[in-house]
Amino acid sequence: MTSAGIVISELTVGYGGPPVLDQVGLRVRPGGTTAVLGPSGSGKTTLLRALAGFVRPTGGRIEVDGKVLTSGQTMIAPERRGIGYVRQDGALFPHLDVTGNVLFGLPRAERRRATQVAPLLELVGLSPDLARRRPDQLSGGQQQRVALARALAREPAVVLLDEPFSSLDTALRAATREATLTALAERGATTILVTHDQAEALSFADQVAVMFDGKFVQIGSPADVYGSPATPQVGSFLGDTMLLPGQGAGPIVDCELGTLTLAEPATGDVLVMIRPEQLVLEEPSTALTARVVSVAYHGPDAIVRLSLSNSTSRLVARVPGHRVPQPDDLVGLAVPHAVLAFPSHRRPADGTEGAPTGPDWRNGRVGTASAGSDS
Template sequence: MSPVRSPGAVEVHGITASYADTRVLTDVDLVVPAGTTTAVLGGSGSGKTTLLRVVAGFLRPDSGEVRIGDATVVGPGTWVAPEKRGIGYVRQDGGLFPHLDVAGNIAFGLPFPRRRHRGRVLELLDLVGLDASLADRTPDQLSGGQQQRVALARALALEPDVVLLDEPFSALDTALRESTREATGRALREAGATAVLVTHDQEEALSFADEVAILREGRFSQVAPPREVYGAPVDAHVAGFLGDAVLLPGDADAATVHCALGTIAVEGAHPTGAVQVMLRPEQIIVVPAADSTLLAKVASTTYYGHDAMLDLLVTGDDTAYGSVEVRSRVVGTSVPNAGDVVGLRVTGGARAFALTS
C-alpha cells in the first residue's frame, strides 16, 4: 500500500547528481514530513548545496525522483521548471534587488500592480519580526540580519508549501545569527511551511531543525532528530563531526565497556570485543581529587565564559590502556588551572563502535 502523502512534504528517492564527470550525490534518499524542518549538515564538498539545487530545480540529476507534496517534479520523463514547483528559496546572501525598496522586494512575485499588496507586505514583515517602518527602506539601509528576514518574507509571500534555505545565516555575526535564526524558525512554524536548511554549522543544525541529515561524500550517514544524532551517532565520524567527542580504545561485552575511564554501561546496539568507545566531554565530570579513585592532570584549559573545555591526562592503574588524553566540558564558574590534579567520574552511557568505523 502506498503511504499517505502530506501536502508540502519533500521526498527525494535515489538521487544521483554530477557536475561534468564528477559525481557529487550517489543514490540519495530523504523524506521531510510536512510542516517540519530538516537540516542537511555536511562539510565543504559533501554535496549539500547540490541536493538543494536538485530539489529547487536548478540542477537536473543523473537519476532519481523528487516529489513535492503529491506532485512528482523530477523523475523518468518528468521535469517541472523551478518557478512551477511552489518553492520559496532563500540564498546565503539574501539576493535582494538593490533597486527596489523592502516592500517592492517582498511583493516582487505577487501579481501586478504590487502597490495593492501593501497589507500583505506589512503582514509578512510582522511575521518575520520586522517593523512596518522598514517597508520603504532600500536593502543597503538594512543590517545583514534584517536583509535575511526580508529575503525570507519574500520567499513566503506566495505561501509556498516548501522553503529551501541555503546557509542563510552564515554571513552574519554571532549575535545576529542567533536572533535571525530564531525569527526564521518562528516565521516558518507560523506559516506552516516545510523547510530544508543547508548548513555546515553543527550548532545551527541541532538548534534549528526537527531532523538532522548528515551528508558525507554524497551519501547520508544518519538522518534523525537532533538529540539522537548527537547522543546516539551511528559511527565515530558522525560523533566527531557533530560536536566534541572523546574516543578511547576499549573492550565491550553485551552490556558494558571497559576502558581507561573504568567500566561504563553501553547504550544501543554495539559490537563486542575490541571497540572504540565514545563519550561526550560533558559526560566526564570533574570532582575534587579526594572524591574519586580516577585521577587526571589538567594539561590545558580553554575558557568560553559560559563554559570551559579541559584537556586532561588520565594515568590509570590499568596497564592495558595506559595514559590517555580526554576532554571535559565544565561550567565557566568552576574551572581548574593547568597542572591541577582532579578526580573524574563518568555520567550516562557510552557508545561503542567497531574499530573500522
C-alpha cells in the same frame, strides 16, 4: 497555506564527472523542518538546487505533496513548483527598496498591492517602517529577513534555506534564526535548511540529515544523531568527541577510564566514544585521577584539558563555569552515564596506520545491524 510533505527517492545528480549526489533518499513530513548537515562539498546545496528545479538530476524522483516534480523525463519548471528559496547572501536587488524586493517574486498584477508588505515584514520580525529602505540601509540580519519575506510572499508550501545565517555574527544569527523559525511555523511551511553549523542544525530542525560525499549517512531527530551517532565520523562531526581503545564484554567496556557501561552491547576490540560533557570532574580521592593541563573559560562553561598518568591520551571535559579547576590541579574522573562503542580497526601487520577512515568505518555502532540509512 497548506503544508506539503517531501519525498526524495534515489536522487542522483552530477555535472559530467562523479555524481555529486549518489542515490540520495529523504522524507520530510508536512510542516516539518529538516536540517541537512555536512562539510563543504558534500552535496548539500546541490540537493536544494535539484529540489528547486535549478539542476536536472540524472536519476531518481522528487515528490512534493504527492506531485511528481522530477522523475525520468518529467521536470517541472522552478516557477511552477511552489517552492521558496532563500540563498546564503539573500540576493536582494540593490536598486529596489524593501517593498520592491518583497513583491518582486509575485505576478506583475499583484506587485501593486503594497499593503501586503507590512504583514509580511511583521511576520519575519521587521518593522513596517523599513518598507522604503534600500538593502544598503539594512543590517545583515534585516536583509536576510527581507529575503525570507520575499520567499514567503508567494505562500510556498516548501521553503529551502541555503545557509542563510552563515554571514551573520553570533548574536544576530541567533535572533534571525529564531525570527525565521517563528515565521515558517506561522505559515506552516515545510522547510529544509542546509548548513555546516552543527549547533544551528540541532537547534533549528526536528529532523537532521547528515551528509558526507553525496550520501546521507544518518537521518534522525537531533537527539538521536547527536546522542547515538551511526559512526565515529558522524559523532565527531556533530561535536567534540574522545575515541579511546577498549575491550567490550557485553554490557560493559574496559578502557583507560576504567569499566564503563555501554549503551549497546559490544564484544572484543572497540573504540569508546565519550563527549566532553559526559566526563565528570570530582575530588581527586576517586580511583581515577588526572592532572589539569589547561582551561578555556567561556562564561557559562569551560573546556578543561586533562592528562592521565602513564597514558598518552589527552582528555577533554566540559564543566559549568562556576566549577572551573586551575591548571596543574589534580581531579578525579568519572563517566556516570552509558557510552557508545564502535568496531575497532587494529594497526595492520605492515605497520601502516589502521585508523578507521575507510568504508568499514561506516558499518555502524557495535550492536547495530546497519549504518545510518541513505534514505
